[in-house]
Amino acid sequence: MTVICYADDTMVAIWGEKLESTLRTAAVAADLMVTRVRLLGLRVALSKCEVIVFGKRGWKPPEGASIPIGGERVQVKPYIKYLGITMDPRWDFREHFKQLAPRIVGAASAMGRLLPNVGGPSARCRKLYAGVARSMALYGAPIWADKLSRANVAQLRRPQRVVAQLRRPQRVVANRIARAYVTVSLEDWMDRKYGQLTYRMTQVMTGHGCFGHYLHTIGREPSPVCHECGEPDDTAQHTLAECERWATERVALAVALGDRDLTLHCIVSKMLGSERCWDAMSCFCETVMSQKETAEREREARAEALPCRRGRRGRRRAQYARRLP
Structure with a gap:
């Protein structure tokens, strides 16, 4: 005994x-x-x-x-x-991970409500929140580490993704840590020593944001046309380098970068090499995307707006609207 x-x-x-x-x-x-x-x-x-x-x-x-x-x-x-x-008789800890997953999902979902894409905590704070779910998932790891199977690994990873993204039925899924969408990987940016990756900067970098092309792809716009200049396809690159509506902001960005090449590859290289270039790109994204978002909300609010374009009455959207001047 x-x-x-x-x-x-x-x-x-x-x-x-x-x-x-x-x-x-x-x-x-x-x-x-x-x-x-x-x-x-x-x-x-x-x-x-x-x-x-x-x-x-x-x-x-x-x-x-x-x-x-x-x-x-x-x-x-x-x-x-x-x-x-x-613990179970087979010592495979399958039941342990089965019971642990819902707890991590609950904690991660609660933390997700503290991480709005617009505003909210800084990148360091978001990383700290992500560590909470990771710590819960790794509790007791020295005991069960040798018994990890594919099924157990899947059960561990699935709830940890909730803290990075907030899933809602029939809605776009946004990453709460990098403030990107779930199909985006930004591993090349991990080692930078400066700069905060904002929500609007991520929209421009990924093309997943308030652009006619993307909104048309997800069914929020009847066509991909640019509402600012009439271009048939309003992509992120069009907004960044071509749309006449943003000529003034584009000149300021090109001067700061020291290069007229405004392709995304060139801009990223400049940003990762200079904090000044990073700040210039961040300023461009915040200025342009905030105006595009405001115009999009005005189109959604019109009485004659098509059903696919009408604004969604989510809690965060309502809170954000109340804070607008």
Whole structure:
């Protein structure tokens, strides 16, 4: 017999060759432990007692197996939880990850409400929030690390993605950490020493934002035409380098970059090489995209607007609208 005590949790481990004799020994050992605890002036929550039997692969205890503890019958369960780790007879921890995933999803969803794309915390703060979900997922890792399977890895990764993106039925999914959309990978930017990746800058970089081309792709615009200059296809590159409406902002950006080449590849190279270029691009994106977003909301609010263009009455959208001057 082995007794393991930690804080207010006590585990009694019994081993034997036959189930009947092992259960009898476990019942005696558990009663002795309960008596010792009561002699110390403490009480044992018998309703929280759990019993599990570890056997050979494929073996299961008979249905209804139980032991008496403190005058109550405690059923043998297919798994038990000890110090936050759910253990099962096969030691594959599948049940542990199955129960852990909803908890991480709940915590990540709550944190997602603190991370609006427009405004909200800085990139460092967002990274800190992401670490909370990661810490929850990795709790007890030294215990179950050797038992990771593809199914377990998938169950771990799925809830961690919730803190980075807020899923809603039939709506665009936005990344709450990088403030990009879920199809975007920005790993090349990870090592930079300056600059905050804003929501509007990410829209221009990825093309997933308030552009006629993208809005038409997701069904929010009847056509990809540019409402500012009439160009048939309003892409991010068109807004960045061609649209006449933003000529003044474009000149200021080109002067700061020291280059008339406003292709995305060139701009990114300049941004990662100079903080001044990064700030210039950020200023361009904030100025241009904020105006494009305002114009888009005005078109959505018109009485004659098509059903696909009408604004969605989400809680965040309403809060943002109330803050507008």
